Amino acid sequence: MSTLVLVRSGCYQDSARLMQVSRELAAVAGVSEAVAMMGTETNRRLLAESGFPAAELAKATPLDMVVALRAESPAALDSVQVALDRLLAGRGEGASSGPAAAAKGPGTVTEALEAHPEANLVSVAVPGPYAAFVAQRALDAGRSVFLFSDNVSSADEVALKRRAAGLGLLVMGPDCGTAILSGVGLGFANRVERGPVGIVGASGTGIQELSCLLDRRGIGVSHAIGTGSRDLSEAVDGAMTEAGLALLARDPETTCVLLVAKHPAASVARRLHGVLARLGKPVAVRYLGEIARGDVEGVFYAGSLDEAAEKAAAWAGAQALPAATTTAGTGRRAEGDPEQGESRLVGLFGGGSLAAEARCVLAAHGVETVVPDVMLTAHSPLPPGNLVVDTGDDAYTVGRPHPMVDQTVRCSLIRAAGADLSVRVLLLDLVLGDGAHPDPAPEIVQNVVAARAARAGRPLSVVVSVCGSRRDPQGTRRQEEVLRQGGLHVASSAALAAGEAAALLPLVREEVAR
Amino acid sequence: MRASEITTFLDAAALQVRARTPLPCRELDPQPGPVSRASLVLDLACIFLPARSRALLSGQGGEPGSVEEAVVKWANARVDALVGTLLSGDVRVASYRSDAAALTGLGPGLTPTGDDLLVGLAAMSQRLVGGGLVEARAAVAFSTVLAGLPAGETTPAAQRLLQNAARGVFPSALASVVEMIGNPNADPESLQTLTVGLASVGAHSGADLLAGALALVNGVVDGKKSR
Numbered sequence: 001m002s003t004l005v006l007v008r009s010g011c012y013q014d015s016a017r018l019m020q021v022s023r024e025l026a027a028v029a030g031v032s033e034a035v036a037m038m039g040t041e042t043n044r045r046l047l048a049e050s051g052f053p054a055a056e057l058a059k060a061t062p063l064d065m066v067v068a069l070r071a072e073s074p075a076a077l078d079s080v081q082v083a084l085d086r087l088l089a090g091r092g093e094g095a096s097s098g099p100a101a102a103a104k105g106p107g108t109v110t111e112a113l114e115a116h117p118e119a120n121l122v123s124v125a126v127p128g129p130y131a132a133f134v135a136q137r138a139l140d141a142g143r144s145v146f147l148f149s150d151n152v153s154s155a156d157e158v159a160l161k162r163r164a165a166g167l168g169l170l171v172m173g174p175d176c177g178t179a180i181l182s183g184v185g186l187g188f189a190n191r192v193e194r195g196p197v198g199i200v201g202a203s204g205t206g207i208q209e210l211s212c213l214l215d216r217r218g219i220g221v222s223h224a225i226g227t228g229s230r231d232l233s234e235a236v237d238g239a240m241t242e243a244g245l246a247l248l249a250r251d252p253e254t255t256c257v258l259l260v261a262k263h264p265a266a267s268v269a270r271r272l273h274g275v276l277a278r279l280g281k282p283v284a285v286r287y288l289g290e291i292a293r294g295d296v297e298g299v300f301y302a303g304s305l306d307e308a309a310e311k312a313a314a315w316a317g318a319q320a321l322p323a324a325t326t327t328a329g330t331g332r333r334a335e336g337d338p339e340q341g342e343s344r345l346v347g348l349f350g351g352g353s354l355a356a357e358a359r360c361v362l363a364a365h366g367v368e369t370v371v372p373d374v375m376l377t378a379h380s381p382l383p384p385g386n387l388v389v390d391t392g393d394d395a396y397t398v399g400r401p402h403p404m405v406d407q408t409v410r411c412s413l414i415r416a417a418g419a420d421l422s423v424r425v426l427l428l429d430l431v432l433g434d435g436a437h438p439d440p441a442p443e444i445v446q447n448v449v450a451a452r453a454a455r456a457g458r459p460l461s462v463v464v465s466v467c468g469s470r471r472d473p474q475g476t477r478r479q480e481e482v483l484r485q486g487g488l489h490v491a492s493s494a495a496l497a498a499g500e501a502a503a504l505l506p507l508v509r510e511e512v513a514r
Numbered sequence: 515m516r517a518s519e520i521t522t523f524l525d526a527a528a529l530q531v532r533a534r535t536p537l538p539c540r541e542l543d544p545q546p547g548p549v550s551r552a553s554l555v556l557d558l559a560c561i562f563l564p565a566r567s568r569a570l571l572s573g574q575g576g577e578p579g580s581v582e583e584a585v586v587k588w589a590n591a592r593v594d595a596l597v598g599t600l601l602s603g604d605v606r607v608a609s610y611r612s613d614a615a616a617l618t619g620l621g622p623g624l625t626p627t628g629d630d631l632l633v634g635l636a637a638m639s640q641r642l643v644g645g646g647l648v649e650a651r652a653a654v655a656f657s658t659v660l661a662g663l664p665a666g667e668t669t670p671a672a673q674r675l676l677q678n679a680a681r682g683v684f685p686s687a688l689a690s691v692v693e694m695i696g697n698p699n700a701d702p703e704s705l706q707t708l709t710v711g712l713a714s715v716g717a718h719s720g721a722d723l724l725a726g727a728l729a730l731v732n733g734v735v736d737g738k739k740s741r
Contacts, residue, residue, distance in 0.1 A: 018622050018623060018624070018717065019622065019717040019718070022622070033577075033580055033581065035581045035582070035622070036622070037621065037622045037623075037626070038619075038622075038623070038624065038626060038668075038669045040618075040619025040620070040626060040667060040668050040669065041619055041666075041667045042616065042617070042618060042619040042620040042626070042628060042667065042668075043619060043620060043621065043626065046581065046584055046585065046588065046620065046621075047581060049584070050580075050581050050584050061666075062619065062666065062667070062668055062669045062670070063669070063670070068581065128670075129670030129671070129673075129674070130670065379544060
């Protein structure tokens with residue numbers, strides 16, 4: 001009896017695939033046993049104890065696939081190696097025919113690029129621990145990367161982006177939620193027309209809000225390049241922000257540029273200011289959470305996403321919108337309450353950038369908010385104070401899709417906030433577009449109605465901003481109408497919604513005092 | 515990239531590498547309903563048991579002398595030991611370490627069988643704490659061991675599953691079954707449906723998770739106390 005151990009480095013496979021490989025190899029003539037496993041220490045020990053050569057096994061790591069084979073003769077093992085190569089390349093007999101094979105799609109970067117050699121961008125959405133490895137393979141192949149995966153280490157991000165910069169490629173991400181390239185949306189993106197405004201963003205919902213605000217003003221987007229939220233950290237040093245800005249500076253279709261990011265490191269912001277000042281095209285910047293600085297050496301630092309979009313729209317030749325049409329909502333007063341008591345605001349956001357924007361606007365209106373340092377649950381009392389919560393934060397999304405897709409957690413918190421009679425104003429966002437929930441408004445309304453019903457007549461004002469374009473698949477106008485019919489105040493941006501909510505709060509307090 | 519290539523680059527269709535999304539996970543319901551030993555006996559009698567789970571619970575499976583047979587025997591012995599330690603109420607973390615370490619990374623799968631068994635065991639131990647059938651501090655000691663298992667000894671996907679389990683977050687399909695087992699008010703047909711759903715997760719991950727959970731139920735029903 002002959003034995004053979006094959007180690008396929010970095011070839012991670014899910015359980016179904018491992019089982020398929022085991023079964024198909026075991027079916028090869030002359031093979032008595034075939035086992036495909038990941039190369040963990042325990043598996044290596046087990047295989048060694050089962051009589052497979054320990055020296056070969058020692059080469060494997062938990063990231064590698066180990067195939068252990070027993071056959072009647074060395075010749076049979078040779079044919080198994082050929083079959084294994086075919087299987088892993090997706091050309092095994094079982095994988096090469098039938099509708100299941102057609103629907104399977106590529107399993108590795110190599111397979112994907114063999115199928116589409118013309119593509120020069122690889123979109124990577126695999127679990128975080130594997131993502132850097134896959135992205136490196138794409139860079140090896142000379143392709144830029146849209147890295148949707150999260151849970152990629154900072155060290156891996158720095159290494160990937162240094163390599164990309166050296167190769168003249170882009171790594172958009174990790175945790176890059178949004179990009180729009182020549183009108184094609186990647187990740188979560190809104191369907192906007194092509195136009196003269198280029199966007200670089202270290203913030204997915206920041207890009208979405210800007211592109212929708214431009215869309216509401218009839219202005220399109222040339223390209224929106226996401227960079228991942230850590231790009232402007234000291235470690236990453238704005239590597240892909242700078243690369244994206246350079247691309248837009250050279251792009252003839254782009255006549256002006258918007259940059260959006262959360263809290264850049266001071267040293268990075270200083271360095272990027274020089275890049276922006278020399279860009280050669282009008283540029284407006286929105287650093288979320290920071291106050292307006294106006295024009296600084298030709299770079300416009302806006303105080304809100306609305307202001308940044310307005311500036312770019314003006315550069316692109318759009319007429320300024322009359323103030324009355326910038327807010328879709330009509331309600332300005334909270335319903336009266338004859339009873340006395342505390343009154344406070346709770347913001348429950350799906351978009352982290354929109355939460356940051358709302359906090360900034362609320363503070364400007366004198367409403368101080370806190371981000372709870374504990375995760376809110378439907379079963380525990382709310383912490384005190386005016387609260388702003390990003391339900392897209394990692395703590396709320398363990399094992400769940402993002403709240404833009406699955407509203408379960410946010411809806412449970414809407415009901416929990418409603419059950420707290422001291423909460424009088426609820427501030428929400430609703431992000432539409434490709435990748436987002438197909439019809440989110442009815443579920444939000446349903447839960448607001450349930451929350452209000454549990455308050456024994458005590459009113460609850462709800463203001464919601466809608467981030468959606470005219471062509472989004474959910475129907476932005478229809479979503480807004482459903483919200484209005486449910487008794488929610490609707491605003492066309494997170495900043496306007498926060499302003500409305502801030503205006504409602506004193507009115508509520510006055511009513512309470514009376 | 516050269517400036518002239520920007521349009522070419524940006525016009526290119528995105529190429530989506532097949533996404534392998536993690537299993538949906540959640541915490542167990544903090545109030546999952548009552549649990550009694552009598553109901554556990556009834557549930558064990560009627561629950562759907564895939565052949566894979568049966569093999570792991572009995573320690574018998576695979577061709578004689580095969581690697582599969584070795585996996586099943588090894589896993590069964592270690593799980594049996596852990597069940598004994600848990601039901602003896604042992605609160606010392608060290609008492610669980612060697613058996614848990616012997617299971618992590620064991621067997622086929624992107625989340626190897628041994629890791630799935632550990633997670634199933636952890637979920638059920640948390641459930642049975644609610645019914646007073648497992649000592650709460652023993653369950654905590656076991657979870658502590660899961661959190662401390664060396665990252666390099668199993669696959670990254672399994673490491674994440676273990677870390678989640680250590681803080682009480684489990685695959686949703688497992689959590690739904692675990693919450694219903696032993697509840698005298700539960701509908702047996704619903705339990706059956708949920709169990710079939712769990713068994714269909716992955717090639718055999720679901721069956722392995724189920725085996726881990728049922729190993730502890732077996733231990734309680736058999737009145738196992740210690741090794």
